[in-house]
Amino acid sequence: MISMRENDRNLRKINRVRKKINKRRVINKDIMKVFAFFVVIFSALIIYLCYFLSFQAGAVINNSYNRRSDVLMKTVRRGSILSDDGTVLAYSETGEDGAERRIYPYGNIFSHVIGFDSNGRAGIEAAYNYYLLTSHNGIFEKISNEFHQVKNPGDDVQTTLNAGLQNYIYQLLGENSGAVICMNPDTGEIYAMVSKPDFDPNYISENWDVLSTRSDSVLLNRATQGLYTPGSTFKIFTLYEYYLEHPETFEQFSFLCKGILEVGDTTISCLSGAHGQESLLTAFSNSCNCAFGTIGKSLDLARFQQTNEALLFGKELPLDIPSTASQYSLTSGDTDFDIMATSIGQGNTQITPMHLAMLISSIANEGICMKPHLVKYVLTSEGEVTRRFRNEVYTRLFSESEAAMLKGYLRAVVTDGTGSPVYPGNFVAYGKTGTAQKESETYGDYDHSWFAGWAENNEQKLVVCVILENMDSAGTSAVYLCKQIFDYYFGY
Amino acid sequence: MIDIVYTISKYLTLICFVVFTITSFRVQRDIPDELKIKSYTMQRSLILAIHALSFFVICLHVLSGDAQINLWYLIAFYIAQLAYLLVMTMLIPRFVRLNRGLNHVMCMFLAIGFIFQTRLDFENSVKQFLIMLAGTVLFLIFCFFCKRAKFMRHLTWIYCIAGLGLLLLVLILSTVSRGARLSLELGPFSFQPLEFVKILFVLFVAGAFHKSTSFKMVVITAVCAAVHVLIQVFCNDLGSAFILFLIYLMMLYVATRRFVYVLLGTAAFSAAAVAAYHLFGHVRVRIQTWQDPWKDINGTGYQIAQSLFAIGTGGWFGSGLFKGNPSSIPLVSKDMIISAISEEFGAIFGIFLILLCLCFVLMIFRVAIRIEMTFYKLLAFGLGVCYAVQVFLTIGGALKFIPLTGVTLPFISSGGSSMLASFIMLGIIQALYVISESDVAHERRMVAAGADLSEFAGYEDLAERRQRRRPVQDDRSMEEPDDFGYEEEEYEELYDDSGFYSDYDYDDPDGEWEDADRQIRDPRRHVITRIDMNDIHERK
Structure with missing residues (x-):
């Protein structure tokens, strides 16, 4: 209790x-x-x-700032680079001693665009380095390979390059220096990219000392990194600016070309003599320097600068491989001659062929500039797609009506003007010729010959941009080369 | 041939670590003691195995001549580390009462730290080892000291003043490093008081809410917390500021049990974050870098980009020790250690490391759960939150999951102050564990003495299940624990003649419990029936 x-x-x-x-x-x-x-x-x-x-x-590590490729190279055999139809453009071979060797079956033909895998890498080899060094094979296969001391096969990269077209253009260019870009304006796929002079990527290490010090910058990819005076192709920009400043009245422009125009002490002259009475359309198709010099003088320079910046001058191009930004500068402090020379493309302006190709592409694609790209797919060694690079819109450069207007002017160049060599054929061609006259103390006077344009039939469109260095003739050689490319591509 | 050894050791390390992590979670369940002891023995072997495997690889690497380390120094260093791990896992638990689960996880962290610090920078790792020895001494001191120091819970305002004083000292005297004012230069040592402010802050908040959880107290502590956080924002130490904020918010929630405070706090934080984004340039830079590190990859985005390269290149299984290139990440041994671990040991290892950190948090919270007194409970809980937030910030930052804040990973990263502070933290937690054990034992004793507690909802989970599984155990536990938390006289102090716990701030705003207690103590009621008890319970 x-x-x-x-x-x-x-x-x-x-x-x-x-x-x-x-x-x-x-x-x-x-x-x-x-x-x-x-x-x-x-x-x-x-x-x-x-x-x-x-x-x-996968996408993150494929960055040029990632310095870990040596780490991956120990366990992965570098993948192959393929053309658009699967032709092997570069592959790795393991020798008797176990050392890997990179083979480029086409040698010089793809030298710049495919690049090389030693001496700092270049081209697609550099841009898609980590894709080539990444293996997407099964995890157990990888572990088993690791224990057997066998390297995993790296992924393959399928490009947009058309081996036949590239080869044809390469042969066409012959010994000339210059660059050619072919691309599809609707997708941004680059079909061919040739730059001359070239080199053999199979022997890059052996010849490195010579190649890297040559005075003609053989390692430079002229298509994307070469800065050239645009010559008359720049008149597209001048025309566009004139249109923007006089959207209603620009077609009422008229000019009497006497073949020569005096500006202070210096003169501007037309290559083919006096053109006589011209409208804006004929001035453009004749590539009349006097008329466009006069237009240039009337432009609002600050606005012109803005327009050109919107048209990608001074901008890094959205490319996987290295490119140079085009340069343009004109201010109110410049002399009349500078202004006039610049508006006909002879001033300090410098442009890359890739930039011009993108500009033409957007005119061909109703004003929309697609992101130019070189690679379609990343595939496993068994051919399964692990990554697809879709066609992307980069930016809109022109409105639809502006693009249609410019298209009309570019068509006139081909039908009635300096671009007439590309007129015949089973395609409809558009384009603008150009000749960059350059006075150089070391090389003497020389002319670069330009043609940028496109051709289309019912199914296909092909933008071509050609620059040929140091041609004697008056700006027509590039256009003849382009005619042959169109003929090859669209068939006779 | 050597490569195969590297590969085997890599996969073995991964397997050992996965088993260790799973075991750590397993011992958190109520499993029989013999099984627990077996698990602990296995854990010890796994720690030593991972440590030995990795040092074997490091030795092979040194032998192959790629590293500038003297092999004999390395072996001596390995033996020193081995001795340390053995002492910590075998000797210390014999003399000091410890939660062995916590202790083993800590040792695993330290072993990973040893491996990566040695791999990244041998000289620095030796320095780090010495600091760690000093930290261990502090750890032991706190283990002993905290459970005996009853006065700790009365020093509320001293913690607050000390914390703010340290912060002001940093604000005035500190040198700017990495754009943040963090460290005080004391002769050859650079000292980062912010690491210790975190502990003082937890002590302060625990002390304050132990006294009272009235609205007045909430406001006062909120102001003090805001001052802490603001000073840290001015020091440009956003990581620590965020840690203090979260500690306060969660302790407030647990102490007052009002979710509305969490909502208020989150709203205040969002407002402050927006304001900070517009007011402070460095906040903006952090956020922009987080959103798009690739834009300024050579400048502000460099560190995070390198970290992602490391994790991405390492892949699921990692490149193996010395096969990666973690040195390219700035501050890899401090803020970015997880990237180095993930690169060389693999992302799967990284994932299990995150899980092990989570297990560590669970262990600390379990100490908090078992403990009786509000102060100790909040203290253990606050320290657990501090650890968890720190882990989240450093790993999340390295993965670009959240903006980079520059916080270290406790016990693994190098850095003297952080290491010492981590040891102090764990010392306190281990002391609290001993107190919690004595609390649990006391409860068991009550049960054994015939107190029928079964009618309290859910109580049977705790007591009966335990009894059902181990009927003998309770007798043993009655003798075993030494009442570190409350000596017999302290119980007297707690349960004074009035019949209330003078030292317990139970939530009784309407005096319901007081009434109930008075009724039970009423001498006119001789026998208390079960119905009465239920009645009281329902009123609650």
């Missing part, structure tokens, strides 16, 4: 314990809620890490 006092003590004790437990249990529930919160955010971390590795890492 317990006494009342004892009973009381026990009850008090129980009550205390009960209070403690209840209070604690409620707090404990809250602590577990906070723990659940941490479980959620830590799981998010883990899921993000998995997502990153599964979907993003």
Whole structure:
């Protein structure tokens, strides 16, 4: 029999314990809620890490700032580079001694665009380095390879390059220096990219000392990195600016060309003598320097600068391989001659062939500039697509009506003007010729011959941009070369 | 041939680590003691195995002549580390009462730290080892000290003043490094008080809410917390500021049990974040870098880009020790250690490391759950939150999941102050563990003494299940624990004659419990029936 006092003590004790437990249990529930919160955010971390590795890492590590290719080279045999129809343009061969050797079956033909895999890498070899060094084969196969000391086969890169077209253009160019770009304006796919002089990427390491010091910059990809005076092709820009400043009245322009125009002490002359009375259309198709010099003088220079910047002057081009930004500068402080020379493309302006090709592409594609690209797919060594590079819109350069207007002017060049050599054929061609006259103390005077334009039939469109260095003739050689390319591509 | 050894050791390390992590979670469940002891023994072997495997690879690498390390120094260093790990896992638990689960996970972190610090920078790792020894001494001191120092819970305002004082000292005297004001130069040492401010802050908040959770106290602590956070924002230490903010918010929530405070806090944080984005240039830069590190890859985005390259190139299984290139990541041994680990040991290892960190948090929270007194409970909880947030910030930052904040990964990253602070933190937690054990034992004793607690909802999970599984165990546990938390006289102090816990701030705004207690103590009621008890319970 317990006494009342004892009973009381026990009850008090129980009550205390009960209070403690209840209070604690409620707090404990809250602590577990906070723990659940941490479980959620830590799981998010883990899921993000998995997502990153599964979907993003491939693109992320393929960055020129990632200096880990040596790490991957130890476990992966570099993948092949293929043309658009699967022809092998570059592959790796493991020799008797276990050393890998890169083979380029087409030698010089793809030298700049495919690039090379030693001496710092270049071209697609550099831009898609990590894709080539990443293996997407099965995980167990990889682990088994690791234990057998066998390298995993790296992924292949399928390009947009058309081996036949590239080869044809390469042969056409012959010994001339210059560059040619062919692309599809609707997709941005680059079909061919030739730059001359060239080199043999199979022997790049052996000849490196000679190649890297040659005075003709043989390693430079002239198509994307070569800066050239645009010559008359720049009149597209001048024309466009004149249109922007006089959107209603630009077609009422008329000019009497006497073949020569005096500006202070110097003169501007037309190549083919006096053109006589001209409208804007005929001035453009005749590539009349006097008329466009006069137009240039009337332009609002600050606005012209803005327009040109919107048309990608001074901008890094959205390319995988290295490119140079085109240069343009004209301010109100410049002399009249500078202004006039610049508006006909003879001033300090410098443009890359790739830039001009993109400009023409957007006119051909109703004003939309597609992102030019060289690679379609990344494939496993078994041929399964692991990554698809879709056609992307880069930017809109012109409105639809502007593009249609410019298209009319470019057509006139071919039908009635300097571009007439590309008129005949089973395609409709558009374009602008140009001759860049350059006075150089070391080389003497020389002319670069330009043609930028496109041709289309019912199914296909092909933009071609040609620059030929140091041609004697008056700006027609590029256009003849282009005619042959169109003929080859569209068939006779 | 050597390559195959590298490969085998890489996969073995991964397997060991995965098993270790799973075991760590397993011992958190209520499994029989013999199984637990077996698990602990296995964990110890796994730590030593990973450590030995990696040092074997490092030795092979040194032998192949690629590294500028003297082989004999390396072996001596390995033996020193081995000795340390053995002492920590075998000797110390014999003399000091410890939560062995926590202790083993800590040792695993330290071993990973040893491996990567040695691999990244041998000389620095030796320095780091010495700092760690000093930290271990602090750890042991705190283990002993905290469970005996009853006065700790009364020093609320001293913690606050000390914390703010340290912060002001940093603001005034510090040198700017990496764009942030962090460290004080004391002769040859550079000291980062912010690491210790975190602990002081947790002590302060725990002390304050132990006293009272009234609205007035909430406001006062909120102001103090805001001052802490603001000073840190001015020091450009956004990571620490965010840690303090989250610690405060979560402790507030647990202490007051009002979710509305969390909502208010989140709203205040969002407003502050927007304001900070517009007011401070460095905040803007951080956010922009986080969104698009590729834009300025050579400048502000360099670190995060290199970190992503490392993780991406390493892949799921990693490149293996010395096969990667983690040195290209700036500050890899401090803020970016997870990227180096993921690159060379693989992302799967990284994922299990995150899980192990989560397990560590769970262990700390379990200490908080078992403990009785609000102060200790909040203290353990706050330190757990501090650890968890720190891990989240550093790993999330390295993965570009959240903006980079420059926080270290406790026990793994190099950095003296961070290491010392981590050891102090864990020392306190281990001391709290001992207190929690004595609390649990006390409860068991009540049960054994005949107190029928079964009617409290859910109580049977705790007590009965335990009894059902191990009927003998409770007797043993009655003798075993030394009542570090409360000596017999402290119980007297707690349960004074009024019948209330003078030192417990139970939530009783309407005096319900007080009434109930008075009723039970009423001498006119001789026998208390079960119905009465239920009645009281329902009123609650």
